[in-house]
Amino acid sequence: MTSLTAARVPAVTRWQLVRWVGLAAAAAVAIGLPDVLTPYWTLIATNAVLAFAIAAPLNLLTGNAGQFSLGNAAFLAIGAYTGAFIALKLDFQLPLALLAAAAVGALVGLVVGLPSLRLRGAYLLMSTLAAHYLVVFAAQRFQTSQFGAAGAIFPPLQVGGVDLSSDRAMYLLILAFAAVIGLVIHNIMHSGHGRALEAVKARDVAAAACGIRVRRVKLVVWSLSGAMIAVAGVLQAYLIGAATFEYYTLDLAITSVAVIIVGGLGSLGGSLLGACFVTLVPVGINRLSEQYGGQVGGQDQGLLAHPLELQTIVYGVIIIVFVIFKPEGLIGPARSAGRMVQRAVGGARHA
Amino acid sequence: MSDFLNAVISGTGFGSLYGLVALGLVVVFKSTGILNFSAGALMAVGGLVAASVGHGFWISAAVAIAVVAAIGGTANLVVMRPLLGRGLFPGVMVTIGLASILQGVAGIKFGHQATFLDSPVGQASFGLPMHTTVSTTLLVAFVISVTATVVLSVAFRRTAVGLQLRAAASRPEVAAAFGANPTWIFTYAWAAAGALAALAGALLASLTVADLSIAAFALRAFSAMIVGGVDSLGGAMLGGVLVGVIELLAGTYLGNDFRIPSTMVLLMVFLLFRPQGLFGSPEVVRP
Numbered sequence: 001m002t003s004l005t006a007a008r009v010p011a012v013t014r015w016q017l018v019r020w021v022g023l024a025a026a027a028a029v030a031i032g033l034p035d036v037l038t039p040y041w042t043l044i045a046t047n048a049v050l051a052f053a054i055a056a057p058l059n060l061l062t063g064n065a066g067q068f069s070l071g072n073a074a075f076l077a078i079g080a081y082t083g084a085f086i087a088l089k090l091d092f093q094l095p096l097a098l099l100a101a102a103a104v105g106a107l108v109g110l111v112v113g114l115p116s117l118r119l120r121g122a123y124l125l126m127s128t129l130a131a132h133y134l135v136v137f138a139a140q141r142f143q144t145s146q147f148g149a150a151g152a153i154f155p156p157l158q159v160g161g162v163d164l165s166s167d168r169a170m171y172l173l174i175l176a177f178a179a180v181i182g183l184v185i186h187n188i189m190h191s192g193h194g195r196a197l198e199a200v201k202a203r204d205v206a207a208a209a210c211g212i213r214v215r216r217v218k219l220v221v222w223s224l225s226g227a228m229i230a231v232a233g234v235l236q237a238y239l240i241g242a243a244t245f246e247y248y249t250l251d252l253a254i255t256s257v258a259v260i261i262v263g264g265l266g267s268l269g270g271s272l273l274g275a276c277f278v279t280l281v282p283v284g285i286n287r288l289s290e291q292y293g294g295q296v297g298g299q300d301q302g303l304l305a306h307p308l309e310l311q312t313i314v315y316g317v318i319i320i321v322f323v324i325f326k327p328e329g330l331i332g333p334a335r336s337a338g339r340m341v342q343r344a345v346g347g348a349r350h351a
Numbered sequence: 352m353s354d355f356l357n358a359v360i361s362g363t364g365f366g367s368l369y370g371l372v373a374l375g376l377v378v379v380f381k382s383t384g385i386l387n388f389s390a391g392a393l394m395a396v397g398g399l400v401a402a403s404v405g406h407g408f409w410i411s412a413a414v415a416i417a418v419v420a421a422i423g424g425t426a427n428l429v430v431m432r433p434l435l436g437r438g439l440f441p442g443v444m445v446t447i448g449l450a451s452i453l454q455g456v457a458g459i460k461f462g463h464q465a466t467f468l469d470s471p472v473g474q475a476s477f478g479l480p481m482h483t484t485v486s487t488t489l490l491v492a493f494v495i496s497v498t499a500t501v502v503l504s505v506a507f508r509r510t511a512v513g514l515q516l517r518a519a520a521s522r523p524e525v526a527a528a529f530g531a532n533p534t535w536i537f538t539y540a541w542a543a544a545g546a547l548a549a550l551a552g553a554l555l556a557s558l559t560v561a562d563l564s565i566a567a568f569a570l571r572a573f574s575a576m577i578v579g580g581v582d583s584l585g586g587a588m589l590g591g592v593l594v595g596v597i598e599l600l601a602g603t604y605l606g607n608d609f610r611i612p613s614t615m616v617l618l619m620v621f622l623l624f625r626p627q628g629l630f631g632s633p634e635v636v637r638p
Contacts, residue, residue, distance in 0.1 A: 115623060123577070320445050
């Protein structure tokens, strides 16, 4: 798009300007959020950002490359326990814990991705299911041998003597991480690698005939998404304050799949919208339940007296409704709105 | 030696229950191409409904089977039908959503207190040579499961609905052109899957307790389905038994922590080295 000589750089269109200003404004709002929110809402915002950082790599793997995986909770566990070992047992700082988690995550991602070279569809999904339980089992053994039954307890986060354990610092740290993840995935999607992923999803035999090294592409995307989710797992463990193997359930893995379904498969913006939506729904239900649900004289006041079950039900309904009626996810309407703005300000995307 | 035999006997009994659920998975997967992740929730609802009826095992189980079969059939008509031909991902996600709804509703309706269901024959066991014991409930469960497999296999081969189901599974358009109505046929398949899951759930409830945790057993059914071969009914039952035996052997000799991992290792071994399972036909990949 941009050429090498400055003289031939196309003029910035008004639409590009709007995009850049919009992005800058969004970044400013995101950074400023903890200054205006209460600690409760800051934590929710942190959870939403973290959900994005976990779902975006999964979306790259599932949405762009077409590799349906239920293994993401396992990668969170790998990150959490690798981080725990490096930071708590070996007493290294956070950056090294993150690097180690990325390395182990990439390695396990490679191994979990190996069956994708032979298996497809339901068989491949089953292999990620088996991988999930085997990794969580390994995490259980590791936890028992290294940390005891209570799990790995993370101390308040400090890096180089600076305390990062406040709500605001945790939010900003996770936001920075999510921004890096988003940037990396954006660049992959808009490069030849991204198109190779789409080709592998559409038809791997044809992709191979076009000169795409399908096996390599598959293994790289499994490995990369494994590494990114593992790093997110370290931050998640610090946010929760502990790593216990009971936390890493299949339901946790499914939550991230729900995020990318609701947001939109194969779309970075979709991962973000989905993460916000899936994080906010239970919060909303809890609010409703607190206000209107309570039990009066031991009598149930309908559905709202059961916030947990109601969350489960609403969650199921949301998944079904999006899959059947809005398979393109929330990003579909968001894109239409974007195009309307584009038409309003004028200027084609590529001048 | 008696440890070994006891594990094999109990594993066969429990495994036949996994096989029942796997049968339901196979029927739905073969006919509609949907991998049913709601099987566990259907089992749990079956067990809970049976335990709440309270008229002895047989009547309770019959009620549970009717209720869950109706749930399965309705689910097909309402949420599964729009998914036909849309590939693996939507089907898996919608069945996960269905499971979520069922668990939420069951949680409200039945609470989270574990309840109990009478055993079909009373909680007795009898001894065999070499210090082995057989629980009569487990024996009855095994007999019922094998009978259900045989009945279903015969129904598939010999009845008109069975024939239509197989036809609709292999070529839906052609089957429809010859007068089979895929919508109803797939509804029967889902109802059968619900009935099988409810039967397994009721039997498990009478062997252990009735609560939502029964849903976790469905995991072994997935393993059983792959081990047996995704398009073989007898294979699903045999796969279930194999999974059950391996699980209990691992539990006996390695510890209870190893029960689920052992079934997952078995699943992984089959996926990597024999994805068509023991009796399935190899998947033909059309480039």
